[in-house]
Amino acid sequence: MTQQQTAGPPSAGHADLAEEFLDRQTPLSRIRNILHRYPAVSPALVLLIAVVVFGLLNDRFLRVENLSLITQQVSVVGTLAIAQTLIILTAGIDLSVGAVMILSSMVMAQLAVNNGLPAPIALLAGLVVGLAAGALNGFLVTRFRLPPFIVTLGTLNIFIALTLLYSNGATVRGSAMPPLLTWTGTTFPLGPVRISTGVVMMLLLYIVVAFILGKTAWGRHVYAVGDDKEAARLAGIPVSRVLMSVYLAAGAVLAAGAWIQIGRTNAASPNAGVDLNLDSITAVVIGGTSLFGGRGSIWGSLLGALIVGVFRNGLSLAGLDVLYQTLAVGVLIILAVSIDQWIRKVKS
Amino acid sequence: MTMTEFTAPHVTTREPILRARNLVKTFGRVVGLDGVSLDLYPGEVLAIIGDNGAGKSTLIKCLTGAEVPDTGELFVSGQQVHFKRPQDARVHGIETVYQNLAVSPALDVASNLFLGREERRAGLLGSVFRMLDTKGMRRKAKEELTRLGISTLQDVTVPVENLSGGQRQAVAVARAAAFGSKVVVLDEPTAALGVRESNQVLQLVRDLRDRGLPVILISHNMPHVFDVADRIHIQRLGKCAATITPQSHTMTDAVAIMTGAATA
Numbered sequence: 001m002t003q004q005q006t007a008g009p010p011s012a013g014h015a016d017l018a019e020e021f022l023d024r025q026t027p028l029s030r031i032r033n034i035l036h037r038y039p040a041v042s043p044a045l046v047l048l049i050a051v052v053v054f055g056l057l058n059d060r061f062l063r064v065e066n067l068s069l070i071t072q073q074v075s076v077v078g079t080l081a082i083a084q085t086l087i088i089l090t091a092g093i094d095l096s097v098g099a100v101m102i103l104s105s106m107v108m109a110q111l112a113v114n115n116g117l118p119a120p121i122a123l124l125a126g127l128v129v130g131l132a133a134g135a136l137n138g139f140l141v142t143r144f145r146l147p148p149f150i151v152t153l154g155t156l157n158i159f160i161a162l163t164l165l166y167s168n169g170a171t172v173r174g175s176a177m178p179p180l181l182t183w184t185g186t187t188f189p190l191g192p193v194r195i196s197t198g199v200v201m202m203l204l205l206y207i208v209v210a211f212i213l214g215k216t217a218w219g220r221h222v223y224a225v226g227d228d229k230e231a232a233r234l235a236g237i238p239v240s241r242v243l244m245s246v247y248l249a250a251g252a253v254l255a256a257g258a259w260i261q262i263g264r265t266n267a268a269s270p271n272a273g274v275d276l277n278l279d280s281i282t283a284v285v286i287g288g289t290s291l292f293g294g295r296g297s298i299w300g301s302l303l304g305a306l307i308v309g310v311f312r313n314g315l316s317l318a319g320l321d322v323l324y325q326t327l328a329v330g331v332l333i334i335l336a337v338s339i340d341q342w343i344r345k346v347k348s
Numbered sequence: 349m350t351m352t353e354f355t356a357p358h359v360t361t362r363e364p365i366l367r368a369r370n371l372v373k374t375f376g377r378v379v380g381l382d383g384v385s386l387d388l389y390p391g392e393v394l395a396i397i398g399d400n401g402a403g404k405s406t407l408i409k410c411l412t413g414a415e416v417p418d419t420g421e422l423f424v425s426g427q428q429v430h431f432k433r434p435q436d437a438r439v440h441g442i443e444t445v446y447q448n449l450a451v452s453p454a455l456d457v458a459s460n461l462f463l464g465r466e467e468r469r470a471g472l473l474g475s476v477f478r479m480l481d482t483k484g485m486r487r488k489a490k491e492e493l494t495r496l497g498i499s500t501l502q503d504v505t506v507p508v509e510n511l512s513g514g515q516r517q518a519v520a521v522a523r524a525a526a527f528g529s530k531v532v533v534l535d536e537p538t539a540a541l542g543v544r545e546s547n548q549v550l551q552l553v554r555d556l557r558d559r560g561l562p563v564i565l566i567s568h569n570m571p572h573v574f575d576v577a578d579r580i581h582i583q584r585l586g587k588c589a590a591t592i593t594p595q596s597h598t599m600t601d602a603v604a605i606m607t608g609a610a611t612a
Contacts, residue, residue, distance in 0.1 A: 037507070216478045217466035224452040224463055234450035236435060236464035294454045 036343045039288035039296050043303035043336075046286075050307060054314030061317050064193045074309035075198045076101075076264055076273075079257035080280035081287070081301040082202075082209050083250035088284050089213075090226040090246050091293025092141065092148030097254055098276030099159035100133040102269075105258035106163050109172035109268030112181055119180035127255040133159060134251020141247065142240040156277065167270040174266030184263025198260035205256060210298045222246060227294025282329060283308055286336045290344065307332065363426060364389050365562055366442070366531050371410050371420035380406035381417065382586035388531060393553060393563045395573040398583030399606055404566055405535075407583065411564070412444045412533055413437035424530065443528030445520045447535045453509035457501060458482075458489035460508050461523050492526045493518075496555055514545025521552050525561065532556055533564045538572055550576050570599045582606055 035042055055062040080097045087094040108126035111117045117125070133155065140151040174182045184198035213219035221242045224232040233239050262268050287304030289296025311332065312325045366388040373381040381403050388394050398404045409415035411422070413431030422429050424440045431437045434444070451460045462485045468474035469481045489504040498518045501511070508516055517537055524532045534553065538546040546569075553576050556563050567573050573580060574594045582589045582605050590605050590612030597605075597612075604610035 033510075211477075215480055215482075217468070217480060218478070220455070220459055220463070220466060220480070224455060227452045227454045231450040231452050232463070234434070234446050235452070235460075236438065294452070 032343055032345075035288075035339070039290075039343075040300040040303060041288075042339055043287050043300050043307060046332075047303050047307050047310065050310050050314065054310065054317070057314065058317045061314055066313065066317070068193045068195065070306070070309045070313050071199045072196045072264065073313065074305045075196065075202045076257055076261045077276060077279045077283055077308070078302055078305035079202045079205060079253060079260055080276055081283040081305050082205055082298065083253040083257070084280040084284045085287075085289055085296065085298050085301045086209070086213075086222065086246050086250050086253075087148065088226075088281075088289050088291060089222050089293060089296060090243055091229070092226075092243075092246075093152065093281065093291070094137065094148065094250065095152040095277050096133070096137065096156040096159055097250070097257075097280050098273040099156050099163065100130060100251065100254045101257045101261060101276065102273045103133065103159045103163045103166070104129045104255045105262050105268045106167045106172070106270055108181060108258060109177060109262060110167060112178050113172050113176050119178040122178075122181065123259060126258050127252060130251040130253075130255030130258070131248055132251070133254070134247040134249070135244075137251075138244040138247030142243050163270045169270055171267055171269040171271075174262065174268075177262070177268075181259070182263050182266055184260045185266055186263070196263070198263045201256065201260055205253060206298060206302050209253070213298055218242070218245070223294050225294075279308065282333055285340075286332050288336070288340065290340050291337070292344070295344075304336075362389075364423075365425055366411065366564075367423040367426075368407075368411060369421040369423075371407065371417045371422075373406050373410060373415060373417045379586050381410065381420075383420070384583070384586070384588050386411075386581060386588070388562050388564060390562055391557055391560045392578040393557050393565055393576050395565045395567060395577035395580045396583060397567065397570070397573055397580060397602065397606060398589075402583040402606070403586045404583050406586075408444075408533060408535060408564070408566055411437070412442055414444075438527070441528055441530030442533065443524035443531070444533040445517075445524045445535065445537060447539065451508050451516055451520055454507055456505045456507050457493075457511075457519055458486040458504040460519055461485070461489045461492065461504075461526060463523075465527070488526075489522075492522055496522055496525060496552060498522060498552070512545065513541050514548045517541060517545070517549050518552060521549065521556075525552075525556055525559075528561065531562055531564065533566075535566045536568065537565070538567065538569055546572065570602065574599055574602075582612075584608060 060066060080101060083097050084094055104126040107129045108122045111125050112119050112122035137148070137151055137155055140146050141148050174185070184201060185196065187194040187196045213222065221232065221237050224235070224237055225239050225242050229239055261273065265272060283304035284296070284301045285291065285304065286307050287296070287300030287302070289300055308329055311328050315325045315328060316322070364387040366386070368384065368386040370383045370385055371381050372383055384403065384407055386407070396404050396407065406415060410417045413434045413436045416432060422431065424442070429440055437444070452463060455463065467481045467485055469479045473479040474481070486504050490502065493501050493504070501515055501518060508519055511519070521534065521537065537549050537553070541549060550572060553563055553565060565573070565577065577594060579591055579593050580602060581591050582602060584606060592602060592605070592612060601610065605612055
């Protein structure tokens with residue numbers, strides 16, 4: 001009896017279900033379903049509108065030099081946002097990204113300048129610092145099952161203190177460093193624009209991470225762990241190992257961010273990057289990645305970082321006080337989270 | 349009345365696929381299982397019923413590797429096995445659909461079917477770049493769903509959260525059926541479902557049996573149990589009180605045995 005049904009047309013029960021599903025498709029819910037499936041669509045629209053509006057407000061905005069400047073301004077936050085996205089996708093949050101990046105950049109600069117180590121070794125040491133910081137966060141999250149918010153709030157302070165202890169609060173100037181360390185700040189012409197090496201590096205990181213998240217089993221497991229940890233475990237995914245690897249990967253990305261930061265600011269300063277933690281979260285959230293995990297896209301975070309950069313740059317070109325930039329970013333965050341909540345209601 | 353008296357009409361061989369002998373499991377001073385034996389034959393649906401605390405869950409956990417029994421023996425196709433983790437049971441072809449479904453809501457149907465055992469592309473793309481064979485997995489997912497007669501789920505790129513409860517359950521069952529080469533264990537598969545959705549899942553259970561895959565079904569719902577089961581294993585106070593069939597006993601009898609008001 002059952003074999004026949006397999007080959008035959010859908011039963012009445014099936015047809016009812018299908019109808020029910022189709023009935024619920026109003027225009028608004030269709031938009032919601034699209035946003036739900038492609039989380040990068042809404043930040044892309046916001047960016048487009050922002051660019052057009054600021055372009056109309058001030059004709060200097062759309063000049064290639066200005067656009068090139070914006071990309072350079074977002075290169076560090078954009079890189080930190082990659083690490084932040086990985087962690088937020090697992091339903092975590094990392095308050096220590098900025099501190100890890102600064103610690104890593106101080107180690108790179110000090111080893112090269114004060115200890116006279118070759119630049120590649122100094123960079124490698126910075127990478128080790130990033131990985132170690134990621135390992136510490138990951139260890140505390142997986143082994144002791146502490147909430148990532150608390151763990152990284154703690155390590156944020158630890159890393160800030162370590163940075164100040166290690167550097168004695170002194171800034172290392174770029175002019176004293178070997179050229180390789182500041183290489184990320186160099187620019188090269190591409191048609192009429194000058195592109196900085198740091199921006200290219202950030203974009204390469206985005207491409208690599210996007211491939212890994214979208215096309216490999218590991219990437220799928222990252223989403224699954226953030227979506228429903230218990231379901232992932234029962235499906236045979238080694239949840240702790242996935243989480244640990246996410247924190248390690250984030251640490252490696254942060255070390256790359258440290259290198260970009262040295263080039264961008266032409267210095268390694270222990271006091272830099274205080275706002276970078278929150279800015280990276282802002283970029284990820286505006287980019288449509290859900291703070292509840294399991295949902296979002298790495299490209300959204302790049303768009304989010306660009307949106308913040310465009311707003312800051314556009315508002316200052318329009319002659320508005322810095323306070324208004326901060327105000328605008330605040331409004332953006334709340335809007336982005338509201339949209340996320342609305343999208344998550346797709347079917348519940 | 350012994351267990352071998354009543355066997356499934358579909359049984360083709362006397363060799364049980366899964367055989368448990370005198371399983372004992374204690375939790376401190378609490379005895380979860382007190383020497384339980386069980387046989388599962390090819391092509392049958394074996395229901396396990398019992399009151400709360402009768403040892404249903406513990407029995408299932410011991411059969412699927414989620415718990416390790418203190419003593420007792422377990423055989424799969426006549427070969428003795430020792431399951432330490434759920435993965436061990438999986439390796440031996442025993443797939444479990446957990447009560448809480450274990451699907452990932454934001455991932456699509458195909459991704460969920462292959463969650464935890466994704467397939468990679470052939471060649472360098474797969475071995476060096478670890479690239480997933482998304483198309484291949486979608487095609488196979490579609491084939492598997494068609495084979496199971498789940499016609500409403502033809503779009504395997506839909507996120508699972510967009511599905512109804514019955515369809516989600518179907519995804520979970522399809523995953524078990526696709527990878528469970530020997531036994532599929534369903535823990536309360538209809539507990540959270542409506543009437544129509546329950547019927548869809550029960551139909552899936554029959555389909556699995558008709559394909560020759562034996563099913564162990566844990567349920568509180570007597571009509572469902574009597575509807576699909578070939579044999580019914582009744583747990584009571586950590587022991588197997590009786591193994592009956594829907595033909596030999598009524599639901600009232602089964603409840604009486606379950607509560608100790610009667611013996612088989």
